[in-house]
Amino acid sequence: MATIRTEPVTINLGPQHPSTHGVFRLRVTFDGEEIVDVEPVFGYLHRGTEKLAESRNYVQIVTLTDRMDYVASMSNNLAYVRTVEKLSDIEVPERAQYIRVISVELQRIASHLMATGFLLNDLGALATPLVYCFRERERILDLFEMLCGARITLSYMRPGGVFQDAPEEFWSSLNTLISDFPNYLDELESLITTNEIVLARTIGVGLLSDAQAIDSGVTGPILRASSVKWDLRKANPYEIYDRVNFDIPIGSSGDTYDRYYVRLQEMRESIKIISQCIEQIEPGPVRTETPFFIRPPIGETYSSVEGPKGELGFYMVSDGGISPYRCKVRAPSFINLTPLRDMLTGWKMGDLIIILGSLDIVLGEVDR
Amino acid sequence: MTKIITGEEISKSIESTLANAVVASDETAMWVSPETIHEVCKTLKDPNGLDYSFLTAISAVDYIEYFEIIYHLTSLRNNCSCIIKVKTSGRENPEVQSVSDIWQAADLQEREIWDLMGIKFEGHPNLKRILLWEGFDGHPLRKDFIG
Amino acid sequence: MTSTPAFFVSFDSLKILFTNLIELFGLGESLGWSAGLLAGISISFLIINVMVMSTAFYTWFERRMIGRFQVRRGPNRNGPFGILQPFADVLKLIMKEDTIPDAADKPVFTLAPIALLAPTLMIMIVIPFGTYASDQAFLSNLNIGILFIVGVTSVNSIAIFMAGWGSRNKYAILGSMRGAAMLISYEIPMALGITSVLLLSGSLAMTEIVRSQSVWFILVMPMGFFVFMAASTAEMSRTPFDQIEAESELGSGYNTEYSGIKFAVLFLAEFMAPIVTAAVVTTLFLGGSQGFDFLPGGIWFAIKMFVLIFLLLWVRSTWPRLRIDQIMGFAWKTLFGLGLFNIFLVAVEFMVAVKLGHTSDGSLTTGYMLTMAGVNWIVTIIAFIILANFVGKKKYHRPEPTPSPLANMGAGGD
Numbered sequence: 001m002a003t004i005r006t007e008p009v010t011i012n013l014g015p016q017h018p019s020t021h022g023v024f025r026l027r028v029t030f031d032g033e034e035i036v037d038v039e040p041v042f043g044y045l046h047r048g049t050e051k052l053a054e055s056r057n058y059v060q061i062v063t064l065t066d067r068m069d070y071v072a073s074m075s076n077n078l079a080y081v082r083t084v085e086k087l088s089d090i091e092v093p094e095r096a097q098y099i100r101v102i103s104v105e106l107q108r109i110a111s112h113l114m115a116t117g118f119l120l121n122d123l124g125a126l127a128t129p130l131v132y133c134f135r136e137r138e139r140i141l142d143l144f145e146m147l148c149g150a151r152i153t154l155s156y157m158r159p160g161g162v163f164q165d166a167p168e169e170f171w172s173s174l175n176t177l178i179s180d181f182p183n184y185l186d187e188l189e190s191l192i193t194t195n196e197i198v199l200a201r202t203i204g205v206g207l208l209s210d211a212q213a214i215d216s217g218v219t220g221p222i223l224r225a226s227s228v229k230w231d232l233r234k235a236n237p238y239e240i241y242d243r244v245n246f247d248i249p250i251g252s253s254g255d256t257y258d259r260y261y262v263r264l265q266e267m268r269e270s271i272k273i274i275s276q277c278i279e280q281i282e283p284g285p286v287r288t289e290t291p292f293f294i295r296p297p298i299g300e301t302y303s304s305v306e307g308p309k310g311e312l313g314f315y316m317v318s319d320g321g322i323s324p325y326r327c328k329v330r331a332p333s334f335i336n337l338t339p340l341r342d343m344l345t346g347w348k349m350g351d352l353i354i355i356l357g358s359l360d361i362v363l364g365e366v367d368r
Numbered sequence: 369m370t371k372i373i374t375g376e377e378i379s380k381s382i383e384s385t386l387a388n389a390v391v392a393s394d395e396t397a398m399w400v401s402p403e404t405i406h407e408v409c410k411t412l413k414d415p416n417g418l419d420y421s422f423l424t425a426i427s428a429v430d431y432i433e434y435f436e437i438i439y440h441l442t443s444l445r446n447n448c449s450c451i452i453k454v455k456t457s458g459r460e461n462p463e464v465q466s467v468s469d470i471w472q473a474a475d476l477q478e479r480e481i482w483d484l485m486g487i488k489f490e491g492h493p494n495l496k497r498i499l500l501w502e503g504f505d506g507h508p509l510r511k512d513f514i515g
Numbered sequence: 516m517t518s519t520p521a522f523f524v525s526f527d528s529l530k531i532l533f534t535n536l537i538e539l540f541g542l543g544e545s546l547g548w549s550a551g552l553l554a555g556i557s558i559s560f561l562i563i564n565v566m567v568m569s570t571a572f573y574t575w576f577e578r579r580m581i582g583r584f585q586v587r588r589g590p591n592r593n594g595p596f597g598i599l600q601p602f603a604d605v606l607k608l609i610m611k612e613d614t615i616p617d618a619a620d621k622p623v624f625t626l627a628p629i630a631l632l633a634p635t636l637m638i639m640i641v642i643p644f645g646t647y648a649s650d651q652a653f654l655s656n657l658n659i660g661i662l663f664i665v666g667v668t669s670v671n672s673i674a675i676f677m678a679g680w681g682s683r684n685k686y687a688i689l690g691s692m693r694g695a696a697m698l699i700s701y702e703i704p705m706a707l708g709i710t711s712v713l714l715l716s717g718s719l720a721m722t723e724i725v726r727s728q729s730v731w732f733i734l735v736m737p738m739g740f741f742v743f744m745a746a747s748t749a750e751m752s753r754t755p756f757d758q759i760e761a762e763s764e765l766g767s768g769y770n771t772e773y774s775g776i777k778f779a780v781l782f783l784a785e786f787m788a789p790i791v792t793a794a795v796v797t798t799l800f801l802g803g804s805q806g807f808d809f810l811p812g813g814i815w816f817a818i819k820m821f822v823l824i825f826l827l828l829w830v831r832s833t834w835p836r837l838r839i840d841q842i843m844g845f846a847w848k849t850l851f852g853l854g855l856f857n858i859f860l861v862a863v864e865f866m867v868a869v870k871l872g873h874t875s876d877g878s879l880t881t882g883y884m885l886t887m888a889g890v891n892w893i894v895t896i897i898a899f900i901i902l903a904n905f906v907g908k909k910k911y912h913r914p915e916p917t918p919s920p921l922a923n924m925g926a927g928g929d
Contacts, residue, residue: 217471230922
C-alpha cells in the first residue's frame, strides 16, 4: 500500500487578527500541527518617524517619539531628550531627574501590566486577568493625567528637564498607589503563577538560550529571562539610578514562563525604586532654560535607556541647525523579533500565539 | 559604567592581524574599508579576544557624497562599547559586506537599511524590503528622495 | 408503579386527550392511531420551545455573570438589566445575510448546524424531570435511557467535522479536525463515568438511576463525578478545553464561515449543551428530583441544574485553555486512569456488599452506601493529593536562576 503523502500548508495569520498585538502578519507553514517555517511581515504601521524628525525642531520631535512605543511614552521621551542633552551638553536639575525616574518606573509598571494581561488573554483566560491588570493600569494613567494632562501619548519631557512640576495631589495619590500595589501583585500572583494550566502551557515553551539571545541582539526582559544579567540601569547608570537600590531579576531557562515571571518581579523592583525616589526628592527647579530653537553643535552621539521592552537608543547626528541631520531609533521591539523564527519552529500552533505574546512587541515601535 | 573604547584603542588592538583594514581612527570611532568589515567584525567578536558579542545597533547616514554605516558594538562580559564606521566609496550603488552571519542581530537591521537607504549588503540571506511594500520605488531616508 | 404525571402535561395524558378529541370527531377507527403521534409532536414542540427559551436566558445570564467576574456589568442596554439582549442578538442574526462560500460543499454546509442541534435537543427526551419516584421522563422513559444519551451525543463529532469540512476554509478545517479528535477521545471517560453509576443502579433507565440514589452518587463516588464532569466539559468544548474555537488564536475555528441563521443555530447548540449536560449530571449524580417535600421535585431539579451551570460558567470565566496535545493527554492518561480506578473501586465495594449481605432487593442499603461514600471520598482526596504533588510538582519545579557567565555588569570602567 502506498504511503499517504502529506504536505505542509501555509497559513496567513493576517494583519487583522484578535491577538497579534497590532497589525502584524505572520506567514506560518504548518506540517500537521507543528510549525515548520515562520516569516514575519510587518510595516503596516510605518509612518516614517525618522524622516519626519529631519524636518522638525528638537522640541517638536518629542511628540513624534511618544507615538513610537505608544504603550510606554515616558521611556521614549526620556531616551530622546537624553540624547539631545548629551549632544548639546545641557545640565538637568536634580528634581527633574527624580521626577523623570518616577515617571519612567510608573510607565514600566503600566507597560508590564499590559504585557501580562495580554499574555493571559492569549492563553485563553477569557479576558478576566486582562481586566484586572487594566484596572490597576488605570490608576497609573490617572497619575499621568495629573502630571501632564494626557494618558497615553504624554510628551512630558523636554531637553533640559520635564515640562512642568508635579502638582500636590500627585504625591498623595502616588503614595496610595505604592502602598496598595504590592498587595495587588501578590493577589495576581496567587491567581496566575501557581495555576496548573498556565504552568503547563508556558513552562518549557519557546526556549531561547543565553548565547542565542545575545547573538540576536535581544534586550530587556527577554534577555534577562534567558539568565543574562544585563540591565542598562545598572550596567551604565543614567539619571539617578546609581542612588537607588534595586535588584535585577533573571530567569533560569528562557522559556515563556520565565519571561512572564521576570516582568512580574520587575514590577516589584519598580515599586522599590519609586518609594526610594519619593524619600530622596528635594524641591527645586524642574527645567533648565534652553533657547526656543535648540542648536546643538555639529557632532553625533548615541545614548540609550532601559525601556520596558528593552534597550531604546537614539543615534543623532547634528549639523548645527534647528533639526537633526539624522535621528535613528534603535527600537527594541524591532530587534527582539530577530529570533522569532528560531523560537517558533518545532512548536505547535497553540504555542505560537503565546510565544509571540511573551515577546511583548508593540507595532508602533517595530514599524516606526 | 560602560567603558567607551576610543577608535584609536580599537585600531591598536586589531593592528596585529588586520592593520591594512583600518582607514582612519579618532577618539570617537574607527573607520574600516567596506570590503574588510567582515574580517574586522569577526576578529572583534572573538570570545577569546575582545569579545564584542553584542551588536547594539547598525545605523546608516546619508552624507551627500557618500553613505556612512555605523556599527555600535558592546561587550557584555567586559562592559565596554566601541563604534566602527564604514564609508562607502560613493553614492551610486553602495555595497557593503553583510555581518548577519556573525551576529544574527544584523539580520533585520540590514534589511531595514536596504529598504530605507538603499545600501546593499552582500551575503545577506534575505535582502528584501521590510518596512515598505514590495514594489515601492525609491529609498525614502535618502536626502534626495522626493515623496 | 404508579403513573403520577411528571408535570402537568405528560405524554400519557396528552395521548388520552388526543384520543378523546379524535373520538369526539368520530374518526376513532381511521385516525385512532395518530393520537400518539399528535401527543408526541405537541410534547416535542413544548420541549423545543422551552429549551430554546432557556438557552436564550442562559446566554443572558452567562454574559452578566462573566461581566461581574470581570469587574464590569454585562449587557444592560436592551430592557431592564439587559434581559432582552438574547432577543436582540437573535433578531440581528436573522436579519444578516446568509452567505454560503462559493467553493463550499453546500449540502454538508447547510446540514451541519442542524446535525449539531438535533442531538442536543434529543437528550432531553429521557430526562426524568418530575417528582421523586415517578416513572415519567419528559417524553419517553426508554429503558436504555443513558445508552441513548451516549449514542446521541456521539453525533456531535460528526456535526463539527461537517461544519469545518463544508466550509472549505483552512482555519475551519484545522479547527474541526482538532475538534473531532478531541470529542472522540473524551467519549471514553464519559462512558467510564457512567459505567460506575450503572454498577450501583443496575439499570440503564434514567428513572431507575434516580430511584437507586438513596444516597446521592456524588457523595458515593466523587471520582466518578469528577471524571464525568471533566469529560462533559470537553464534550461541550468549553474552557479549559475550547481549543477548537479558540477565538484568540485562529479566527473562529469551525464556525468561521457561518453567518446569519445558520450561525444562530450553531450558537444555540453550543449554549444549549451546558443546560443539557447539567440535566444529565443532575440525574446521574445529584439524585434528580429528590429533595425535601416543601418544594415540588421539578423545582429541586431546576435548582441543582442551576448550581451545575453556575459551576461551568465559573470555570469558563477564570481558567486559561489547554493546548490540544495536553487535552488529549489529559483524556487518555489522567481521566482514563481515574475512570478505570473508580469502576474498580465501586465494583470491589459492591462485591463486598453482596458477600456481607448488605443488599436489599438487588441494590445496596443506605447505610452501606454511606460507608462507601466515606471510604471513596478519602480515597479520592488521597489520589488527588498524590497526582498534584508527586506528578505535577516534579514537572513544574523551577531551579533558582543563576546569572549567565556571558555578561558581567560589574566590569568596565567606573
